[in-house]
Amino acid sequence: MVSTLRPVTGDRDRYADWLVLGLVLIGLALGWFLRASVLSRTTEFRDPNTGISVRYPAGWRRSSDTTLLLRVRDPMGGTFPTTLELRVRPLAPEADLRLALEGLALERSRTAIAYKPLRTDLVEVQGQVATRRTFTFVYTGDNPYVEQLPVVVVGADVALRLDGERVVIATLLAEADRFDAEQGRLRAFLESLRQL
């Protein structure tokens, strides 16, 4: 058998190269699918007292607060972990949804540093018209002994009629550079609201 000047393994190596590349691409695609599947998992929260259920991202930590129905935080968050909150407030049937948001804004302005409302607009949630207020404040950390730079937090309160006498307010809080990317979480949070 005579060998040519070109290595005889050329063709076989080429096919193997393509197979390796295909294997890696398929594997990474499966990995991406796995990632999406895990990140989209949710946990249900049910409150019989208010008759509300909502789904929030699985793995997020719940914390207790007597002023809130629900607060969950992203455990992988940075200086300020992305937070979703849920409140139920009484509101007369004839009152505008902005009134509920005004009351909440007043509370925030008293407790948050450099609180500033940005804009108020109307959005559609589950076929209903809801009112959304976007705001910002500065977060300096909960522990005064930990050295950290303050961060700007952007938030959005969305008020939605629950029934004739009550309004539910869903809130997203996130660091300013992550706020836009986290909007999807608020949308999913709102779309999962159900009455029991």
Add this chain to the structure above:
Amino acid sequence: METICCVCHRPVGPDAPRLGGRPYCPDHYAKVARDRRSLWQAGFLQIAALIAFVLLVALLVDLVNPTLAGTPLLLAGLLLALVPALLWMAFFYLQDRLEPEPKSYVLGIFLLGGLLAQAVAIPVVQDLFQVQRWLGADPLTTLLGSILVIGLTQEFLKYAAVRYAVYPLPEFDERVDGVIYGTAAGLGFATVLNVHYVLSSGGVDLKAGVIRIVVTALAQASFSGISGYFLGRAKFEVEPTWWLPGGVALAATLNGLFTYLRGELTTTGLSLQGGGFNPWPGLILAAIVATATFSLLFYLMRRANRLTLAGADIPQQQ
């Protein structure tokens, strides 16, 4: 058409020795079936030296109880991160005096492995896939994600470093060169991962840090040694088309499995006495994996060499 050596492409006579139908010059035919015993001895010595290094650092930390912080802590961590590579170079050049290997190629593959780690692997795994956000959701996710994302990314890049940089060259003239260059790529890769670990942590606890550094070095070198073995066989024997993809898949699976097991072994239950993380089982696992891997590769290489010399079990090239 004249007959040429399939490794160096020098003309050879019509009665040149052949393997798998491919002709070799006398020099390269002799090299193909060499055992390179000193190389394997150096490999096992290096594993032992790394374990000893960890024990030495742990002992020093316990005795001296250094209170490093800030820049000194960072520098100490960086120095520790470089030790596995420096040890390997020392052992490699020591045994290399007896059996010369192009040092510039080995160093080049080492650097290429490191470059691919920094430029591709870390951004893909941490920035694109963001494994830190979802990999720990549950044991099955951890296992599958470790294999499909971390394992495949890391092992493909190390494989590619050897496959496209040195595999086609005449200097890749023995089966064992696959393991040598694979190991070099793995250690370069591990060195950058370790440096990144130290820098992103702003300095590490010296005892836990040195364990993690050595574990990473042993693991990365072992798994890329496996894909290097597959490359070495592919160049000098007629292997099926699935051989190389199978090697990458095997290395990636073992990489992911190791990542998963290390996490399971090093995470302990919380208690009033502390706990939560114990790195020592990870080191034991890495030492076992490295020793077992190199032992198996050594055995397989010797077996292939014996078959080569016997002129048996080599299918004819079609």
